[in-house]
Ligand code: SF4
């Protein structure tokens with residue numbers, strides 16, 4: 475029963491920088507754009523994101539994690555989103571080592587203040603993990 | 612510094628199979644500097660271990676700690692007793708640290724969390740390269756500071772082999788031939804005469820081929 479619930483409404487955690495996540499998660503939920511199980515963690519810059527934060531998010535309840543940073547050549551902090559992208563890749567490698575689908579984590583890029591890409595990313599990640607064997611059974 | 616890298620997760624999961632409580636123990640020495648076993652890597656391995664176990668439906672308690680060094684007895688002192696509380700201590704120090712824990716902490720089961728690979732320099736962020744093999748009989752004064760033991764695939768002492776082509780080693784076109792480098796450097800330094808000296812067959816005993824090595828400095832002994 476619990477497993478079915480987590481498949482139908484998997485917890486998705488998003489790490490976004492101030493510039494790519496100007497709308498907060500509650501507003502997105504109120505507008506029905508993301509599910510109740512969506513959580514948004516705002517960072518000053520995605521370059522601040524550590525590998526362990528993504529792993530911990532998966533360990534602590536998320537079925538999928540994504541990061542949305544600035545468009546590569548328009549990062550407010552120049553290389554922040556590029557760094558974040560490399561860390562996401564690094565986590566994918568660890569997941570592969572653990573026989574966990576690396577598609578559970580992903581890097582997305584969005585223009586400043588755009589909400590749509592974040593909503594799209596949340597849908598995409600939900601679609602990916604729905605049907606996968608849940609981590610949190 | 613000593614360079615190491617984390618062991619593959621499946622190997623670590625295998626060596627900790629069935630364990631309920633482990634300590635991931637980092638070292639703030641060489642392995643922290645080469646991003647293999649410092650505080651950050653301890654937290655990454657711990658999280659990955661928890662996640663891996665979660666996937667197989669088995670619980671594990673993973674605690675995290677990092678010592679200043681694992682190759683000096685004073686830092687290992689607390690582990691002698693506290694280490695017994697764990698099914699195993701996964702040391703993320705180099706092999707020296709793992710060995711020293713095994714020697715100093717009776718009753719503590721220690722496991723290696725990293726593969727210790729070489730003595731190297733940090734070329735740029737995220738890139739390390741072997742520079743010395745700890746041969747115990749340094750010849751860098753004769754070779755323009757470039758090591759033929761560690762940086763020549765065959766550890767040749769008297770110039771390059773026939774596989775040196777265009778300054779590259781025959782093992783891989785990406786690997787520079789260190790003997791070409793030595794030749795160029797000595798020429799630049801006007802020390803070409805070094806190349807005419809025949810280096811006798813190396814005595815490998817100082818390199819460890821005479822058994823485990825030990826160094827004593829009498830004035831420091833207590
Ligand atoms: S235990 Fe190994 S990695 Fe740690 S400081 Fe000593 S030599 Fe360096």
Ligand code: SF4
Pocket residue numbers: 742743744745746747748749750751758759760761
């Ligand atoms: S000659 Fe020996 S001691 Fe000197 S750098 Fe090479 S391996 Fe190290």
